[in-house]
Amino acid sequence: MVYDCIVIGAGHNGLVCAHDLARAGQKVLVLERRDVVGGCCVTEELWPGWHVSTAAYVVSLLLPEIERDMELARHGYQVLPRSPSSFTPFEDGRSLLLGADAAANHKAIEQFSLRDAARYADYEELLTQVAERLEPLLVQTPPRLGIPAPGGRSWSLSQRLGDAKQVLGLLDAFRDLGDDFGEAVRLLTGSATDMLDHWFESDELKGTLATDAIIGTFQPPSSPGTAYVLLHHVMGQAGGARGVWGYVRGGMGALTAAMAASARQRGVEIRTGAAVEEILVRKGRVRGVRLAGGEEIPCRAVASSADACWTFETLLPADHLPAAFLSSVRRIDYVSASMKINLAVRELPDFTCCPGNEEPGPQHRGTIHINALPEMIERAYDDAKYGTSSQRPIIEMTIPTSVDDTIAPPGHHILSLFVQYAPYKLAEGTWDDQKEAFADRCLDEIARYAPNVPDSVVHRQVLSPVDLERTFGLTGGNIFQGAMSLPQLFTMRPVPGWSDYRTPVQGLYLCGSAAHPGGGVMGAAGRNAAVAIRADR
Template sequence: MRTDVYDCIVIGAGHNGLVCAAYLAAAGRKVLVLERRDIVGGAAVTEEIAPGYRASTAAYLVSLLLPEIERDLGLREHGYRVLTRHPSSFTPLPDGRYLLMGPDAELNRREIGKFSARDAVAYPRYEAWLTRIAEALEPALEDIPADLLPLPQTFRRRGFRERLANLRRALRFHRSLARLGEDLPSALELLTGAATPILDRWFESPALKATLATDAIIGAFAPPSAPGTGYVLLHHVMGTAGGARGVWGYVEGGMGALTTAMRKAAEARGVQIRTGAEVVQIETAGGHVSGVRLASGERIAGRIVVSNATPEVTFRRLLGAEVLPISFREAVARIDYASASMKINLALSELPDFRCCPGKDAVGPQHRGTIHISPTLDYIEAAYADARQGQPSRAPVIELTLPTSVDTTLAPPGHHIAQLFVQYAPYALRDGHWDEIGADYADLCIDVVTHYAPNFRAAILHRQVLTPVDLERRFALTGGNIFHGAMSLHQLFGFRPVPGWSDYRTPLAGLYLCGAGAHPGGGVSGAPGRNAARAILGG
């Protein structure tokens, strides 16, 4: 039995779905958001991993969130608060040395100078170079991307106004590139090339290069020597929500506090949100969407359907093959979801006591930022080489964060939450299955950290292990890919999700994509959701 017709139905209450819904409702649309799980937030949630211990289960830091979204949705009025991290990075080394870094220029000069006087001088110039490129390209990343390919099927579907709008977007993109001036050649290398030769050109210290390289590989199934990792490096320094450009912050109360604020903002604008409402089919009539069907059998009518799910889920699971052109279906089937990420959330009785920087009785500078377990570029390359053969890295790359170092709301007094984001844990294994080896591999990762902080294993009270397969099951992340598809050049800008369909529209009239599978891709930015709403509203 059908209910009243909604103007817009949003599938998935992840952060992009909530952002899209809020903007649509603010424009006067009647909006319904349907969420498969019992909580909103998608992969940006805070969940209890043991009584009294709460963790950001998947996404765990914020930087990329667009300031326009924070302002337009009044997120601070709804409880959103970012806790900055000073320092923001700590790299312990096997030889007993360490590298601290953050937004403090003098700290960076002093710390990098321990390894290389030349690098200490070069680093501010490197930061300035990245900042110039980021500031020039940000308008393009925050805009609906121009379709630069003259594909007949997409050209014919556009009326004069749409063609004119696409031309304007192309001109805006050209102006963004023009702003780069003499930086354009090096910017093009950054956008298309590998991170390793870029870092080698700037620096000589292995510790500094390895620390910076983690931004180039995080969430990607690629080593820093692979083309395309330069863009991932840039992508991770685009945001300012963490307090400064490229600095990532904790959300007080965990990432779920951000999406809870987004939910409140959406509901204040009239959005209806239903949890425990799994969509199993997008329904069509006469070549146009007509609504959705839930797992319960309920059918809900809608003039427009907006999917926050991955392209794989949206186009190959929720839709019948007969409603999409063959060329589009084939393009969707080619999307690369290769992933090698794993998340381990732990409740600790005490802080890690690092050999190279002792102290566990009080929070020190080594505890506040991201702790990088990846001492050299060769270490990272070796970790990738294992994964390429279909086995988890024997010496994994680990980003360890301790949000309770600045946020005391997540654990009992004196206790802590540790979050391990692990590379490389390939989704597709050569031997066995993640259900069989996940616990043992988590033990190996804990042992790696314990090598640097001897008390670490003994301090663990509870743990939650999310293998790549678990990330797919729990958060509907195809292939366990946190970006809804690899951030490779052939899957970026006008090619995301597939060439010819980068403007959030789809071949099915009335169906739009608003998740990270659309431009500009992954990370908690809200840009895909905001842009999708603009496309629906004719902006």
Template sequence: MAKSARYDAVVIGGGHNGLVCAAYLAKAGKRVCVLERRGVLGGCATTEELWPGYKVSTAAYVISLFLPQITRDLKLKEQGLTVLPRTPSSFTPLPDGRSLLMGPDAALCQREISKFSSRDAAAYPKYEALLERVAAVLEPVLNESAPDPLPMPKSWRRIGISKKLRDAQKLWRMHRAMASLGADLPAAVELLTGAARPILERWFESDVLRATLATDAIIGAFTSVSSPGSAYVLLHHVMGEAGGARGVWGYVRGGMGALSDAIAKSGEQLGVEVRREAPVHSIHVHNGKVTGVGLEDGTQIDAPIVASSVDANLTFQKFLDPAVLPEAFAAAIANIDYSSASMKVNLALAEPPSFSCLPSTGVQPHHHGTMHIGPTIDYLERAYDEAKFGRPSEEPILEMTMATSVDDTIAPAGKHILSMFVQFAPYKLRDAHWDDIKEAFADRCVAKLAEYAPNVPGAIEHRQVLSPLDLERVYGITGGNIMQGAMNANQLFSFRPVAGWADHRSPIGGLYLCGAASHPGGGVMGACGKNAAEEILRDVW
């Protein structure tokens, strides 16, 4: 058996949330060890040199929601973090030769939307203003642990008076913030709980604008734009400031792994020990309290605190002996929805896409942001309809970015990396296995792009295909769900990961969740890690 070691806290998983949690604990003077299964840090926020000279953000690819407070607290800019804004930020080509280009420039949006509807051009600033008002109310909620307001049975959890008072204060602050919305409150409730399609159809008449905005509501989710809850992600369009201004999404210079590397450097300077290629085998418990972890190579690491940044399924159903968990809690964990239908295709290109609607050579402004293949809202619906029966979409939705349009550090001179995020590729297939069909489905995606940019197939020099099954295998995310659990209303806020345990704690003393399986959920925010560290420090030191 390998030699044992002891720390104040162990963090399972070296994704961005785990690294943030570890850094904050170390900042408070604790001896912390991060255990990462892979040889590279970052989890889904990682950069890998897949081909000589190509530094690819293999999974996550843009940043906006990352908390500015974390950047300041951990001095990430001093560690080399640079975010490159994307302007313009959105481009939707159409089969009829037209296109829609949008971004933070209000005048540009006005001109572009007016090509399709003067009414929509007038409505769009009002729509954005509503989203910004609601987002301003919501953002503080992301910056602290969620309350547990439900009257759960005492057999489920005994909550002390101090937590009850803290939760009451959080709920009162939320009440006052919601009251500040005034007449916008019903619209805010619909944005938080309703479906994206009816909202967008009331606001706008042009299908291309509806479809462009609706794509944001379903990326990373196995849901329809007509499903309740899909509207919530529309708010992400105006949230976050990591891109340099509110709602501006950016690229991390050097790839998404540069963010994780900056957090890791900050943590290591604070005393965090990071172990790569150190897969956890089990979490050890004695008399209802965590005592440490065991690694697959037999190493034993003792610690009174274990913070897990992997999902709830791995934490509670793989690493723990089921007998140590209360039956009701274990049942609730087993019922978490991990439905997913996302696939990632990374392409190395000899030249940028030249769209038939906007022929070009070299990098042009429309290459800077997200390029959408999904021309109508019915197109988005049909793609989902096929997937819900266990079949990959015949006409997939493509959300593409080309970070090399603004970052010259990640590919050889004159070459480009096209990141293609694909919907819908259901994890559970009806009549096939992903290992057998993923390359053919990737061919279908490239062929669909070629309908709009005919030069792409001939420009491809290298290709990586990550099916939902590959996402699960490589990144350790159950069902290939990039959010560590579906972001449905019943799995958000006070219900994440399960009702009664939304504050990062668990029935096992000293065992916490610090990843996207906890509030506020998926996305490169860092909030899960920061909030968890605050609760750990509140409890123990």
């Protein structure tokens, strides 16, 4: 059998791409290297009775149209909103709770600054205005600036005019912001520090918001381009309302399990434990794939949800690619400094600033920011830029069991820690030798705010940046399949001139986070790639 398309990787983007192609009548096969569907969006029973979202841990950015078209709710997908959404404890005994309630936010912030409390709603409104103008771009193929047409042909005049119209449309989308246009430019190109300093005066609020700009990056909030990531705070509606990030009942793998069920219903075949060793090419065109065991499977197209490094440098012989293209691929920035720690605990954290852990309270439901002060974040980065893990790491802690009682034994809980900064490249030693000691340091930092946590740990899993690369195929441990900095977004992603999901090899496409619009549990890259594949057929 010759498949119309083989999708490499059964992560959420690969499953969306496969579903959309099958819905259009194509015969599709998905090949997953691991023994479980989901990629980074997976639930695994690490210990009996503990069902852990091993990598990705919250959802908001998933496109509503994907949720609707794949009928995910019918296949068991359910989002559990979190309220409030954010809790930041401080060592002086105070804390900051933020959520969707504007009056409650005002009251929470005014303990630190009356001025900041008065301005916060306007700040949120600005972010919302910019996010609403950017969101349509997520499901658009970026303009083909500099990309050659397939088969050595030239793009038609109408196609070139269409690209120019798209660029002008982007500018027009921001023109009606009026006096806020300058603030939008600051948000899209500046640093989180500059943006937050312009709006607020209290370090407690600025630090809490700044953590949104650094998660998953190897940059301090003072680095240009980090302000853009602040927009993710208000983007997406998968939690039931704009910017409300939620947990998935049953863990994040319940989402991809629903996607897989939907894809199979459309006729998609999914094989796990099937590692692709090589993408087979003849005369500049895809002809199939070869698996690690030697099996060759013919197809007319391949959509890779692996990152660009894996796709073009591991799975594809270099002589099939133009030297200039390969050189650009090798310059992609995969620098990373993130660690994921999953903890099974016998009781909830009991915060000194907000006592109580018999039942989940507001302080347990949302994202908990540890060490979230601007100076602490900058100092944590200073350690990492010289190749050492942060002495006082920045920790984003979530407790999915605070709203989901299906994933842990009764009375027990799961703590999910996403940690900055743990540089992929260490100046001395290896992560295999150092990761457990660093995890101990993270627990010590949490104990400054919730002293009961270290002794409550029953099991733990520590995933260093190297482990993230080994387990999930993330080059450099980068969770976004390439840094989400300005030079690697939109028409520049994955490399300049090749932002339309196509590649120099005819019939080979990128359908994962390596392509526009990048990382996050969104599904847009998979859907956009399917549009390109269908158009070429």
